[in-house]
Amino acid sequence: MKSSVPLVPREKSARTLSAVDNRGGWWGMIKESFTGAWQKNVEVKVDTVLTYSAVFRCISLISSDVAKMRIRLVEMDANGIWTEADSPAFSPVLRKPNRWQNRIQFYANWVESKLIHGNAYILKERDNRGVVAAIYVLDPNRVKPLVAEDGSVYYEMGRDPLGGVVQASVTVPASEIIHDRWNTIYHPLIGTSPIHACGLAAVQGLKIQTNSVRFFGNGSNPGGVLTAPGAISKENAERLKAHWEANYSGENVGRTAVLGDGLKYETMAVKATDAQLIEQLKWSAETVCSTFGVPAYMAGVGAAPLNNNVEALGQQYYSQCLQILIESIELCLDEGLGLTAAKDGRKYGTEFDLDDLLRMDTATLIVAEAAAVGGGIKAPDESRKRLGLKPVAGGDTPYMQQQNYSLAALARRDAQADPFASAATAAPAVEDTPPEAPANDNAEAEARAALVEIYKGLR
Numbered sequence: 001m002k003s004s005v006p007l008v009p010r011e012k013s014a015r016t017l018s019a020v021d022n023r024g025g026w027w028g029m030i031k032e033s034f035t036g037a038w039q040k041n042v043e044v045k046v047d048t049v050l051t052y053s054a055v056f057r058c059i060s061l062i063s064s065d066v067a068k069m070r071i072r073l074v075e076m077d078a079n080g081i082w083t084e085a086d087s088p089a090f091s092p093v094l095r096k097p098n099r100w101q102n103r104i105q106f107y108a109n110w111v112e113s114k115l116i117h118g119n120a121y122i123l124k125e126r127d128n129r130g131v132v133a134a135i136y137v138l139d140p141n142r143v144k145p146l147v148a149e150d151g152s153v154y155y156e157m158g159r160d161p162l163g164g165v166v167q168a169s170v171t172v173p174a175s176e177i178i179h180d181r182w183n184t185i186y187h188p189l190i191g192t193s194p195i196h197a198c199g200l201a202a203v204q205g206l207k208i209q210t211n212s213v214r215f216f217g218n219g220s221n222p223g224g225v226l227t228a229p230g231a232i233s234k235e236n237a238e239r240l241k242a243h244w245e246a247n248y249s250g251e252n253v254g255r256t257a258v259l260g261d262g263l264k265y266e267t268m269a270v271k272a273t274d275a276q277l278i279e280q281l282k283w284s285a286e287t288v289c290s291t292f293g294v295p296a297y298m299a300g301v302g303a304a305p306l307n308n309n310v311e312a313l314g315q316q317y318y319s320q321c322l323q324i325l326i327e328s329i330e331l332c333l334d335e336g337l338g339l340t341a342a343k344d345g346r347k348y349g350t351e352f353d354l355d356d357l358l359r360m361d362t363a364t365l366i367v368a369e370a371a372a373v374g375g376g377i378k379a380p381d382e383s384r385k386r387l388g389l390k391p392v393a394g395g396d397t398p399y400m401q402q403q404n405y406s407l408a409a410l411a412r413r414d415a416q417a418d419p420f421a422s423a424a425t426a427a428p429a430v431e432d433t434p435p436e437a438p439a440n441d442n443a444e445a446e447a448r449a450a451l452v453e454i455y456k457g458l459r
Helices: 010-016 053-067 091-095 103-117 195-217 234-248 277-292 310-336 362-374 380-386 407-414 441-458
Strands: 017-019 071-076 082-084 119-126 132-137 143-148 153-160 165-173 177-181 224-227 264-267 348-352
Touching: 053 103, 053 195, 053 277, 053 310, 071 091, 091 132, 103 119, 103 132, 103 177, 103 310, 119 153, 119 310, 177 310, 195 277, 310 348, 362 380
Parallel strands: none
Antiparallel strands: 017 143, 071 082, 071 348, 119 132, 119 177, 143 153, 153 165, 224 264
């Protein structure tokens, strides 16, 4: 681990720090799905639950949808509008979180940890400036929250070389850990996974699948009973049973059996229709989907809705499932990277690009952008950028047609006694004295010359 991370002395940790009480929470295992379950060998393990297809699909779908969105560094301008920005202190760690994970892998790992364990622990690595240069997702099973007597929070980390922890045990203050958690129903510092609520349904689905595997492995033939009309000895019963299982079950299903002395073979199993096998399997998968907040059809359970409005379906999925996870990551990054405090008068934040998630079809997108430009809401270049087109000359300002008037102008018109009366045409003002004609020096000279010629003729 980097030496720039402040550590807590071991003697202080032993004297003043204590592990939090999870108040019935679980660490890696749901202890009992019901009272006395351990006595009946009913154990819900996380590793087992993750093999259920509905659980795996929900976790994979949610984590991949969050990870595929580009994380942006945004800055608030003078008008209070967040615009994308770039900073040498914060942009590099957002583009490349650490040396062995890219952006998609990192955020997928973050969300998977939160969904499976209810907690995501992110260790910060600082450079010589004290700026966060790398962030690592830690193994939740190797991290333990600690609380000091004064209420300060620390985290004890076990060895995790990929996360930068090379010592056997290290304790760091909460300022060096980004702790993203949800469903803190047992303790404010301990999150709870949705598996806590859907674990039993997942185990039921797995048992249904296991039973089906055994059934089809026996050639789709259930077990049965060999009956005889009279009493038979125990030795004969065991001999018949062993002979039947060895020759007419498993891989030997389908062979011809010859029965004598009134022996009969009767199947003994509940039919799939009587057990409502398909209905039970569908119910367990739907329960898992509802716990994770994923629409069942997106996990391959049931038919898709008849509504073909892709944008509306995406908005529903976003608001009911993804939004809380996205907002939580953004807030954790803002606080963990120190973006909430203004830097040199500049206020930064992080924001996922939702256009990568809620994409409209091409026709709808063009209609929406054309309406925004025609209504004077967007400049042409802004709409062209969203469509992946280059800016054009004169496209950097919004346009509006001339017949549209401002609300202020209409308000002044309506304030008149008769707003819709025609204004009388005012007569032009009469001038007191007629204006003097402009002097014409050429005409006056010609007149004088004519008078001279007339005078000469008279002489």
